Amino acid sequence: MSEMIAERQRTYSFGGGRADGASGLRNLLGGKGANLAEMSLLGLPVPPGFTITTETCNHYYAAGRRMPEGLSEEAGKALEALETLTGKRFGDPSNPLLVSVRSGARASMPGMMDTVLNLGLGDASVEGLAARSGDRRFAWDSYRRFIQMYSHVVLGVSHDAFEHALEVYKDERDFRNDLDLGHEDWTEIVAQFQDIVLRRTGQPFPQDPRTQLWGAIEAVFRSWMNDRAIFYRKLHDIPESWGTAVTVQAMVFGNMGLKSATGVAFTRNPSTGENAIYGEFLINAQGEDVVAGLRTPNAISRAARAQLGGREPSMEEAMPVAFAELSAIAARLERHYRDMQDIEFTIEEGTLFMLQTRNGKRTTPAALRIAVDMVGEGLITRDEAILRIDAKALDQMLHPTISPNYKRDVLAIGLPASPGAAVGEVVFDPDEAATLAADGKAVILVRVDTAPEDIHGMHAARAIVTARGGMTSHAAVVARGMGRACVCGASGLRIDEAAGQFSIGGRVVRKGEIISVDGSTGQVLAGAAQLVQPELSGPFGALMGWADERRRLRVRANAETPADARMARDFGAEGIGLCRTEHMFFDHERVAFVREMILADSLADRNKALAKLLPVQRGDFEALFEIMGTRPVTIRLLDPPLHEFLPHGEKDIAAVAEATGLPASALMARAGELHESNPMLGHRGCRLGITFPEIYDMQARAIFEAAGAVAARTGFMPNVEIMIPLVSAKKELDILKANVSRVADECRVATGQEIPFSVGTMIELPRAALRAGDIALAAEFFSFGTNDLTQTTLGMSRDDARFLKIYADLGIYDKDPFQTLDQDGVGDLMRIALERGKAARPVLKTGICGEHGGDPATISFCEEIGLDYVSCSPFRVPIARLAAAQAAILREK
């Protein structure tokens, strides 16, 4: 359908096995209108109606909230056709046509816009409805509901006035609930309601159904711009320019007695993905009643009823004919749409009507099972299956979760900073966390916030809770990297470390008490929650296998510890893309050597301290190499400024001085000397390697000695990649590469073993990206360090970007640039770097490490610009594998 037609034709009728529209016209008719047309075309029992296009909504706003000319005639004709099809007439006192008027945008916006039901009722036609249904109470109750809904939505009279009148009426008569009211009562209420409308608006309640309809259509258009719709659109990136359609449809009634019912069905189980119709229904009820929760709906299938232990009969038992018809339609819809459907239906006096169908929402496990099953059934292709899974949602699959049946005792709610659930005893001190964990205890580290020197405690803990900090705070970033559950910024939390307790909302939890953490919801729970372990075989395994076949991008992990490396390998990592050697130095015993090195006044003293670090560092690398086999392992030489290893503040310094025997005054003086105004932009990265070559020399020696030892022991040669951080000029790399080569030569001479290795660089400064042509002459690989590249390109410190919330509200950046790569800015630099780098060295290997490497949108960008691999935290490896496959498939399209 072309835009021309869309501009000419404003109403699209459906029903009676025919339709002007079809599901392909979703943009014009909204999701609901398009699917109703499609179901009509399929010959399914759909109450007839017509849809006014989204274009009309846009014209309405473009014209300053005026309905376009000609619409009234066009809608009038559609209405006449509807009367003909139903055999009912609008306002007919004997057999009135009643309609619903609903919104319907291109994307589902549940409950955000307005709806009017039972439209067409008036003082005359209500009697016709009473006669046709044989139920006066039903008719007058419908009428009062209509007045209330219409007055609220169209006339702007608040619900309160009506509710108040109803309450007074019931109180005066001592009625408990609505079921106590008979048709006389509703007749009286209708009169009172009409009186309210007259007093509030100065006009009687409109009796002409066409006036009613006109008002309702405009009200639906208006609701496109109400506050909650605007908010919802912003939240879900829905453009205002889409507009909403309006669907006018003949009413059917599930509340016309015991042969009537209403319900919702899924063609497969949306929780588990089981291939069996699933849903709930209520006899003698309207959709509202299900939503309102006044009555408990029953399962539709016998099997589900048996499973859930319901007492009432299922639809399969109570209405076997309708059930059979529904099952057949469900199967047909699923085949037609090639996806699991979420169906709304109504049975009016034994006749089944379909009110809506759409692709059903589902849990991630269900999504996996459905996708894999449908491939098995020949319904969809493997590529389609891969595209159907939200890669980000895989996170849920990879961590333990709290059993859905467990009753939660919520102590505190913070930000869901890192997913997964954990149970353990409360500990406040990182050192104590490490000690207890070494004894096999499960601990949860609770801190005001965390700092680099807490890393060993964070690693030892099952979960981390902080009182301060956001989604990109140190705690959050590190926890995600380690795959630890984390709740950040639990702002009511008061930690009294001296007293060994924290308090929140009047409750006190002491050190050693058991708590549970749900990092996926941000909840901190009292007591030990029941955990469910992840299931990584079955559909998950099958789908990941298909993804691996389809993707071009390699996936590596950021990992330093043997535990993380093993987990990464088990999650399918094809190598280590970033081993941050500084993380290896925060260990209790080692940090003492590091501090000794920092305090050294002479090269000789520094070398003495480095000699103590050499064997432990060598041991680290041996362990990594053994685990990773022949997979590449990219080791980044020391990166952070040295002051990060020193204690800060007098108290900390005193404690360290006592613990280590290093003089407090020296620690204090050195910390003062090393202090930096902007440590992000300070004396770190390769600048350390340039100014203290002996540090990098030690690390290089440890790498070569470890590789040699592993090769001798196992017979395979590790795949060593040495990465120089924070390079901004080729000459830095020249100097450091020469040093590494010299150490390699020394090791070869000493051992007689030749260790193959490559040397590359992080591209994490704008200058490095710009000078990539030059730098590539010296670098065998580029790894984009997009964390720092984002900070420098945007001139924005991740730790200080508290204003980003306001920026997000104002839409200044499309996404949080620290979570999803800023393609326009940072991405442009990456493109420049690739172009220049590959021109100089066509075989340059390129990858990305850092937080963005596990973000699907970023991975799609990496595919587009042709990187060789992404590297991310171990828990994100499966996400990256899937996202890479999706990106490859979409790129081919």
Added chain:
Amino acid sequence: MSEMIAERQRTYSFGGGRADGASGLRNLLGGKGANLAEMSLLGLPVPPGFTITTETCNHYYAAGRRMPEGLSEEAGKALEALETLTGKRFGDPSNPLLVSVRSGARASMPGMMDTVLNLGLGDASVEGLAARSGDRRFAWDSYRRFIQMYSHVVLGVSHDAFEHALEVYKDERDFRNDLDLGHEDWTEIVAQFQDIVLRRTGQPFPQDPRTQLWGAIEAVFRSWMNDRAIFYRKLHDIPESWGTAVTVQAMVFGNMGLKSATGVAFTRNPSTGENAIYGEFLINAQGEDVVAGLRTPNAISRAARAQLGGREPSMEEAMPVAFAELSAIAARLERHYRDMQDIEFTIEEGTLFMLQTRNGKRTTPAALRIAVDMVGEGLITRDEAILRIDAKALDQMLHPTISPNYKRDVLAIGLPASPGAAVGEVVFDPDEAATLAADGKAVILVRVDTAPEDIHGMHAARAIVTARGGMTSHAAVVARGMGRACVCGASGLRIDEAAGQFSIGGRVVRKGEIISVDGSTGQVLAGAAQLVQPELSGPFGALMGWADERRRLRVRANAETPADARMARDFGAEGIGLCRTEHMFFDHERVAFVREMILADSLADRNKALAKLLPVQRGDFEALFEIMGTRPVTIRLLDPPLHEFLPHGEKDIAAVAEATGLPASALMARAGELHESNPMLGHRGCRLGITFPEIYDMQARAIFEAAGAVAARTGFMPNVEIMIPLVSAKKELDILKANVSRVADECRVATGQEIPFSVGTMIELPRAALRAGDIALAAEFFSFGTNDLTQTTLGMSRDDARFLKIYADLGIYDKDPFQTLDQDGVGDLMRIALERGKAARPVLKTGICGEHGGDPATISFCEEIGLDYVSCSPFRVPIARLAAAQAAILREK
């Protein structure tokens, strides 16, 4: 001459009115060799000789320090030609040829390489010299000097051995000095020296002149790689690949009696530029004697002698014929080389010989006068005059200097961080500095280091001295910006503020005592030095006028205060390119309002504080607009993070709390809240304007109201440019531009006055440069903030880049990127920004502000990429005007 010839011909003869070479062959023959050839060609009296090329030196090193084959034959022929020309023979016992062997590189490297004089003497030829000169003592003294020099330079025998033998000889005979020794003594000494050589080297001193010559030539080549030559080359960016030439030249003797002399002359006065021959000479002396300072040389002209009050007759008086000849030659050389010449000459028994000529070094005032005079004389063009002045050196002209005759009592030496000299009383506290200055006292602020809150004190002081910090420390940068003399990092300085004194090297200086500061040398002096004020008219004015006619780039100044704006205008600034409004807030009284604003909890309270700032800010702008007339004034809205306005540390906070009445606890808490890990990358610039729009609104209002008031008062409309800092996305600019326009509308409505203005942005983040196409749609001008752009592009905090010294030593960056723009990195981003920005808005106005805007190399780059203007600190405006003209002229070439 082509490279082919250069490779074939290794020796170039000169003398007797002929020469193989010429001044154009400087690269091949070195400066000395080329000019000797040129003088020969001019027919000037040059002792004949020959030059071995720089290529030969390179061959020598390329072959592993071996003399190239064939050289010996070629040099032998040149020697024979020399013998023919002089009528003397090498080693001839009756009339020996004696030669000097000197180095000569493309660029002058005074004293860095070796020289041998009197070569050709031996036991036989010394008698020939004695006979020819009629002076045995002279001959034997020459011989012993030759042995000593040759043995040291060629044979590696240290001077000490010879000096010791001579001392012993004199002691035994009770001789006081060398003049007491007769020819018999020198004969005896020569025997002793020869004995020393035999003992030290195992070989007798070489008697064959050819062997001597060969050794001396190789020694000169070797000296190209001695430590001091290498160091000098590094210091002056002289490539190793240039090599040195060797010139072998017949000796002439200025020490052959009272009709002989030696001297140095400048064709014009190198201190003042006066057009009169100037120089010194000594009768009966060799060049060494002048250098050694054993005798005081005399003025060559009668006028100079009269001026200096010398007692001995001038050369003009003592040797009128030679003087007349010298004067004529000097005039001819100047006309020939079209520049002031520095000439070395010798008179041997009444005959004048020219030994060297080269362009003479001169002071900046002399350079200006000479250039302008030569234009007047028709010798050079205005363009040539403009190109002859080192723009950077103009700095000397613009500040007071310490009288050259003043005897300095140096207290301390630090870094020459900001040029100029000042005298004042010592003060340690910035507030006190401001108070005393307001009373008309001249003060010098002495601090350990400075911080943004000290700015009012720095501005009030005549000069600033710090104990800590480098050339790019806060104190240095701010002082240069303000044009205050500054000495930084005077590391021996111990400041005891409590005791009101500082001490250094055992000396104590109390508060209130007078000291002097020489920011051009880094010296801090005791007492009041005698100052010389700059002279800006005369040749300076003439040359600047020519420069203004030739330059395309406009030159603006960075200025906030009326004093700076006035100075900038007087120095020729064509507008203000950067008015940093935050500097206006550090004033004592105002900072209290700023702090009140920062502490405000509500918008209402913040507005109350802003209302107090509005009138003072308006006053600031009125003053600027009045001074600048219709010249453009670019006002940058508030830029630094708010915490910069708060006191830091408990002591400061308590002091501020007491002084202002603001609660200390609130100050402390707010400072804690606002603390940032990397303030450079934090909540500053337009991020403030986005999150606290009321601050920018107040500033915009102050601007429009001020412009309106000035227009009403003076009748001319100020040229207002409003600049938004730290933009990274177009939307930031959209939002803030809309706010500014709204305020403009409000002001127009209130006053009925239409104030024309433009809105532009700093380009100081890599993302802004990359998104320039987008941003230019909203910005009417770009001003490159290269300070921050350098920090973010290189990922390097200026305050923390202590490692840059090591980087400079290793040559990692060509220049200090904070002083001269990093063209390869930052410059590349500027190119990208211009290309994209101008594609989107062809009439985009572009400029640069920040430290680089006053750096000649950067200005040349700005000319090349086509910026419209540069903006720099007021004292750099003349430098920028000249550099811009030079860039324009060179670009046309």
